[in-house]
Amino acid sequence: MAKIKISETVLRDAHQSLVATRMKTEEMSPILETLDKVGYHSLEVWGGATFDACLRFLNEDPWERLRLIRKHVKHTKLQMLLRGQNLLGYKHYSDDVVSEFVKKAIANGIDIIRIFDALNDARNLETALKTTKKEGGHAQAAISYTISPAHNTEHYLKVAKQMVDMGADSICVKDMSGILTPYYAFELITMLKKTVKVPIQLHTHYTSGIASMTYLKAIEAGVDVVDCAISPMALGTSQPPTEPLVATLQRTQYDTGLSLEVLNQIADHFRPIRDKYLETKQLDPKVLGVDVNALVYQVPGGMLSNLVSQLKMQNAVDKYEEVLKEVPRVREDLGFPPLVTPMSQMVGTQAVFNVVLGERYKMVPKEIKAYVRGEYGRPTVEIKEEIRRKIIGNEDVIVCRPADLIPSQLETIKNEMKEYFEQEEDVLSYALFPQVALEYFKYRQAKKYQIDSSCADKEQKTYPV
Amino acid sequence: MAKIKISETVLRDAHQSLVATRMKTEEMSPILETLDKVGYHSLEVWGGATFDACLRFLNEDPWERLRLIRKHVKHTKLQMLLRGQNLLGYKHYSDDVVSEFVKKAIANGIDIIRIFDALNDARNLETALKTTKKEGGHAQAAISYTISPAHNTEHYLKVAKQMVDMGADSICVKDMSGILTPYYAFELITMLKKTVKVPIQLHTHYTSGIASMTYLKAIEAGVDVVDCAISPMALGTSQPPTEPLVATLQRTQYDTGLSLEVLNQIADHFRPIRDKYLETKQLDPKVLGVDVNALVYQVPGGMLSNLVSQLKMQNAVDKYEEVLKEVPRVREDLGFPPLVTPMSQMVGTQAVFNVVLGERYKMVPKEIKAYVRGEYGRPTVEIKEEIRRKIIGNEDVIVCRPADLIPSQLETIKNEMKEYFEQEEDVLSYALFPQVALEYFKYRQAKKYQIDSSCADKEQKTYPV
């Protein structure tokens, strides 16, 4: 039977999308054993922005969180999101750091690693994917979904085949902007199922209000797993709600077999948490609404408001319509990168520069230059020579995998942070977010020795007079 | 081509469902001409609770609102919701009042009247439906959708046929609780299309999070029209959002042909209004969430919280589980009325009485007695003699159409309110809500003559010492 499986995102993407990743471990722990009872395909609990947020905002050790979740979730597979060679950070890391990170994630309890690259450059997934398999994990390769003349079904099928050839245990279609429409989802999933033999999972966001319909058509096309969030943490910029989909599929050939009564217990746990977030304004009701800008203009709503504020700073708000037309042109020039972080900011800024300065590519941010040099990977469509020249002149373009040019970093990093070392995992926290990890290590040390480190510092110093 | 048509509910059901019908005419008027440009099948603008709310809370004449809307909406059909023989009130009115009301609604600008009866007793639609047709209006008969062993496809097909035989120009499946699941909608709409020849419209609410999926499957089954609300006033207890459905159907055989750019202008108008409602707490973010209770327990969320507060007043909160089990039994005893106002309150109260008093039907509210006497119409399933005896003893049961027993009222009413008469329509406002209309008439009079009527009253009285 085509029984549909569900991955629950409430412990990762749902709160990352709705409340800037601020859910604390203590808000999760009382419900972990109930979550384990549901019979989900997996629980997405780690990775994405949660690692950074734990250290930076919550004074939590993300590794500790993972171990605690694993302790209480004995049966359900734990899943994480990994940004390919960027891991959970914002730059490419050396292969030894990537391998070690994957190894430790699995050692601490992760079963499934979803690995993606914004440009769909499969080479950027290679090290993470191979290590995952070597360590006995399930390596899911994710295709970043976007809309452009270059991002047609043929492109996605080609990328999926590359990923499977590389050893991917399953494929995820990852629609971070919530722009995959239901009937195209039907077509895409149908073709993917015909083309590759591994399971297909679909990930989307409710942002533009179509996501539940997209899942329904994907399910009819044969998708194996979809990502949902329990209702109090669903909708808006988060995932489609779990319970309505479970109810919809009950007593059909797609029945998930999950119990609405158990799901209701989980909803009962998160409802007061949602209410608290609404009260403290951490959850802005605006993100719960429908934002169709991404469907109408192919530009996400957040990017539109960024453009407006950039133009305001330049006293050029009257240029808004012009900039809006320049965005797709810049995107085309750059080989159609998907408009997600950091590419959306980069393309937006370039479009503003092009219009406000009255000359295209007169000024170019250094990130765009790095991108054109190939430091992010290979664009979907090759950048035209004329544009490349305008942006980086005669500078060389990297044709190999960007990480091939990065020397091993692990030993240096170990050495740098050795005075704070308490567990092997600390090296990786420091590798990804040196400044933030250091602050956390100091906090941890102070707490451990019952010393307020800021006081201690003061004692060794003289007070400024 | 199976082009799908959309009725936009933002001016009636959407604000009735989200902000207790408090949208003012001045919040509507600036966008009316844009709404007229979209190409909707119809705009639902009147009836339901808007009539009462205009008079009671907004100091507005509902007839005046209708005329203003008609003045600015020159091309799009205007639609209203009418509770059969109850009109817009809460009791059965005499036929002369019903006829006169329908006549005046059409004379003031209404094109389509959606007429329903909570018990699906077609006799309760008859007068309104026949007058609508006589006055040149489109008479849409609505089937109230609910879930029970008696409410199967056969039942709905039978009701639909009765309605068409009676002269209905179209049929609406009206799912006021948002419990029509997508795959059952597919089956029901398929069968309705096979059984009757008139257009089929579907109305639902997003309450339990399935509504957009329900529309999609209904559309695939051949439904002609669906009810949506522009996104800032959609979701939660309101309708599914318009724009995502339009985007979903674009470039498919179901394409609505509506322009997302024009819809975006409408969304831009209502977004700050939504924000204002959120700020003033008229719009509680809670109603924007998903409430799956109606799917899990077949009992709407609002009814559950009512039960809890009734039990609290009786110091019997520990009886909650027992009452929850008693609700479906009472519903069965009463011939499976749908759990919507006022039946949900009646069934809930009876269930509480039955459990708390330790004897079933020892105490029975007078509304339940009236219902069992047949004063509301014919229940879907005949009430068993044993239950009937327990509730009304040997009292007679009405077998004719309840309104057949109500003598003409219009002349008496005219006479009662003649000192406030300014237009024929005032008689109807007074017929429906005597107390509330009177207050409004006084307000209007005072405003007209620039007199503060409460001051005037005070002048004729002596002050209490």
Ligand SMILES: [Co+2]
């Ligand atoms: Co996501």
Ligand SMILES: [Co+2]
């Ligand atoms: Co409604």
